[in-house]
Amino acid sequence: MLGMGACLGACLFGGAARAADPPATADVLSKLHNANLTGIEAGKLAQDNGRSKATKDYGKMLVTDATSADQQVMALAKEEMLDVSAGTPVVGSNSVAALTAGWTFDRRFARTMVDDHKKQVADVTAARDHTTDAKLKNLLTDVLPTLQKHESMAETLEKAK
16 A cells, blocks of 8 residues: 555544544545545655665555555445545645655655655554454455555665665
8 A cells, every 4th residue: 555655644543532442444545545546646746756776666566556456445445335535636745736746855765755654654553453343354454564664764765875
């Protein structure tokens, strides 16, 4: 999923949910869908504005993985007959989208991807561990290794800058 892309942005449970309440499948799928769209946008931005080959390659991977993950999310949403409305993708907590191409972009992008993927891994793990929906649990279990790989690769990218 970035597979899932970058930037869940908010906890998959939402602000009002108590820790004992399982997350609603529709809410989780909607947030995953938005995360995938954001990952696709972040990846395109890296390909367009990145200076290093590593940044551009990472961006290409984000687009590929987020697109694939989103197909999984949308298939489950369709199967469950759930509306998974898309919001506006938000590319990173550090305003990467506002940067111009070059080394400044590469450094800020790498830092943002580390931060966003740490949050995604935590959010997906929490949602997976608390959901009572077996199909959602399977989806979250499937996408988690990709998110962890992206986090690790983003850390490597950041250290290279």
